[in-house]
Amino acid sequence: MSRHSAAREASRLDSRLQALDDARGLGEGVLPDQALEEVLAVLDRASSRRSLSADHTVVGFFGATGSGKSSLFNAVSGAEIATAAARRPTTSEPLAGVWGADGSGPLLDWLEVRNRHHAAAVDASPTRRRG
Ligand SMILES: Nc1nc2c(ncn2[C@@H]2O[C@H](COP(=O)(O)OP(=O)(O)OP(=O)(O)O)[C@@H](O)[C@H]2O)c(=O)[nH]1
Ligand SMILES: [Mg+2]
Numbered sequence: 001m002s003r004h005s006a007a008r009e010a011s012r013l014d015s016r017l018q019a020l021d022d023a024r025g026l027g028e029g030v031l032p033d034q035a036l037e038e039v040l041a042v043l044d045r046a047s048s049r050r051s052l053s054a055d056h057t058v059v060g061f062f063g064a065t066g067s068g069k070s071s072l073f074n075a076v077s078g079a080e081i082a083t084a085a086a087r088r089p090t091t092s093e094p095l096a097g098v099w100g101a102d103g104s105g106p107l108l109d110w111l112e113v114r115n116r117h118h119a120a121a122v123d124a125s126p127t128r129r130r131g
Pocket of ligand 1: 083088091
């Protein structure tokens with residue numbers, strides 16, 4: 001994502017979070033406390049995440065054991081980083097592939113992912129056609 005579109009995305013998220021907070025305020029004394037607490041928890045999590053690296057997009061694969069998460073992870077990464085096997089379960093700890101390590105440490109700490117594989121940063125600038 002270019003810096004420009006990243007900034008636009010960030011301001012869109014800002015306005016959505018603001019709208020959620022406004023709705024929470026309007027719901028006070030009207031909506032059940034539990035619903036309001038859940039909204040507050042979402043706002044807290046969003047604020048924690050946003051205090052961490054904005055340069056990293058987190059993509060997660062979730063699914064039952066044996067559903068092919070590690071195989072998919074390797075296919076998407078283009079490298080044999082995760083161990084995929086018929087044994088159940090094979091992966092017992094979450095594993096991260098990190099492209100561009102700078103600033104990723106505190107984010108992965110927050111996500112409680114200890115197992116980290118660092119790969120070279122990908123050049124995200126648009127490619128130009130020639131000829
Ligand atoms: N037929 C088929 N087999 C697959 C596919 N993806 C993965 N497998 C096989 O399914 C088995 C489990 O794959 P894994 O990638 O280890 O699954 P996982 O979700 O990481 O499993 P856990 O680490 O135990 O959570 C392996 O033997 C893979 O070779 C697929 O798309 N088709
Ligand atoms: Mg696995």
